[in-house]
Amino acid sequence: MKSIPNARPWFPKKMREEIIQDIDYVMSSGKLMLGKFSDLIEEQYSNITSTKYSVSVTSATAGLQIALKYINIAGGEVLVPAASFITDVSSIQMEGGIPVLVDINPDTLTFDLEDLNKKVTKRTRAIIWVHLTGYIGKEYQRIQSFAKDHGLFLIEDAAHAHGAKIDGNVAGSLGDVGIFSFYPTKVVTAGTGGILTTNDLALASFARDIRLFGTNQNTGEVFLQGSDWFLDEFRSSVGYRQTRYLFENLNRRREIAQIYLERLEGSVEFKCLDIAKANFPSWFQFPVFCHPEINADSLRRTLINKGVECKQIYPPIHKEQLFRSLSHEGLENSEQTLEQSICLPMYVDLTNLEVDIVVERLFEARDQQ
Ligand SMILES: Cc1ncc(COP(=O)(O)O)c(C=O)c1O
Known part of the structure; x- marks a missing residue:
């Protein structure tokens, strides 16, 4: 596959x-x-x-x-x-x-x-x-x-x-x-x-x-x-x-984001970014944030095994070997947010059907937790 x-x-x-x-x-x-x-x-x-x-x-x-x-x-x-x-x-x-x-x-x-x-x-x-x-x-x-x-x-x-x-x-x-x-x-x-x-x-x-x-x-x-x-x-x-071609590129990303947002609306397990009317992200990535009770690392691995490439946004800076000696006082939100994040596939050529498959696999992966 x-x-x-x-x-x-x-x-x-x-x-x-x-x-x-x-x-x-x-x-x-x-x-x-x-x-x-x-x-x-x-x-x-x-x-x-x-x-x-x-x-x-x-x-x-x-x-x-x-x-x-x-x-x-x-x-x-x-x-x-x-x-x-x-x-x-x-x-x-x-x-x-x-x-x-x-x-x-x-x-x-x-x-x-x-x-x-x-x-x-x-x-x-x-x-x-x-x-x-x-x-x-x-x-x-x-x-x-x-x-x-x-x-x-x-x-x-x-x-x-x-x-x-x-x-x-x-x-x-x-x-x-x-x-x-x-x-x-x-x-x-x-x-x-x-x-x-x-x-x-x-x-x-x-x-x-x-x-x-x-x-x-x-x-x-x-x-x-x-x-x-x-x-x-x-x-x-x-x-x-x-x-x-930037505006064409952004328009398609926005369409894809809109489908993800609709499919995930109301989900307790996966929170999306809040999109106010006048806020137009570039949708470089489409992140969802797993409920704290979900083991996001294991969920990401399950999703990859199901044929959906995904990743966390980034590891928190102070978890990188190079930066471990930096003071990491009071950075709990960064840790929690990044560790619980899953970037779903996002690129211009992604089809609507593939977006549906991604969401379906995401819910299947949740059910297998
Ligand atoms: C937020 C952010 N800033 C800066 C950079 C560095 O960009 P560049 O690879 O063009 O140096 C990256 C990654 O590439 C990034 O994700």
């Missing part, structure tokens, strides 16, 4: 044909970096997020490092959710900063505001705010105000959240800088890659200089310790075409 995958990149035939033409153009133009396609993809993200500047880079992780370098984070503390991706934390350490893990609100997957208040200190300089699974928590304005009131630089990790919106506000425009990922599983992929979005001209110029070995783009002088963090034209062209 062929399993239903958990995620799959989407390259419909028309897009593939366009990409082949673009790649041919890149090869014959002889310009493999910082050319037509890096300009185009940057323009796209400024348009999507209504921010003035976009800077394409090799990955979201590089973007996080660039943002942290920009504020010279070494020695400063950064508030980051325990329910986040490893490089949200390792990028802080790589730049000499001190990550401080904050708990999440299990209903909105964003910061627990009380814990955020508890963990801010005189040494705090920045916040990395993650729209986990592509969902923007309804507390977004309170997080923005918190950052403003404490004079903190707000880095929005929108790696999961291409095109996600709340009350008309788009992911990537809610902080001082937004960072997107084009990693293979993401809503938009270029193989790998990333992009920064910002209204801060100084940050955009810093990013442009540092992504090219720290070379001042006006004088040609090397004045910063940088790296080759620019996104080459091949990947920029793939990311550009993928992004041209």
Whole structure:
């Protein structure tokens, strides 16, 4: 029996044909970096997020490092959710900063505001705010105000959240800088890659200089310790075409999410994210949260054995070997939420019939617990 995958990149035939033409153009133009396609993809993200500047880079992780370098984070503390991706934390350490893990609100997957208040200190300089699974928590304005009131630089990790919106506000425009990922599983992929979005001209110029070995783009002088963090034209062209289809991509994800939500409505065992009218997640993932009495780990294994690929969102950061020495005081909601999470298959080519099969198998797996 062929399993239903958990995620799959989407390259419909028309897009593939366009990409082949673009790649041919890149090869014959002889310009493999910082050319037509890096300009185009940057323009796209400024348009999507209504921010003035976009800077394409090799990955979201590089973007996080660039943002942290920009504020010279070494020695400063950064508030980051325990329910986040490893490089949200390792990028802080790589730049000499001190990550401080904050708990999440299990209903909105964003910061627990009380814990955020508890963990801010005189040494705090920045916040990395993650729209986990592509969902923007309804507390977004309170997080923005918190950052403003404490004079903190707000880095929005929108790696999961291409095109996600709340009350008309788009992911990537809610902080001082937004960072997107084009990693293979993401809503938009270029193989790998990333992009920064910002209204801060100084940050955009810093990013442009540092992504090219720290070379001042006006004088040609090397004045910063940088790296080759620019996104080459091949990947920029793939990311550009993928992004041209973003709204089609999101529409299908939303249809699939709607079917899951209807099928799971009223379930005591499996709770879904609460979707307010003006909240439009990107549905990078479709997570359900198992009742605490369910052994989610065993249920995930049963579901996989039944031909449905699934996973927990992420392990809590402090359970990773690398981060076990970080303080993990008061992170119970992050632990419980992530450990009880199951990401069901979500990708554009998933059929309605397959969605029904997934839900049927999920209930069968529950009955076998
Ligand atoms: C929330 C989040 N942030 C950042 C990253 C890092 O992205 P990249 O692989 O583009 O460096 C990932 C995963 O890929 C992620 O899931």
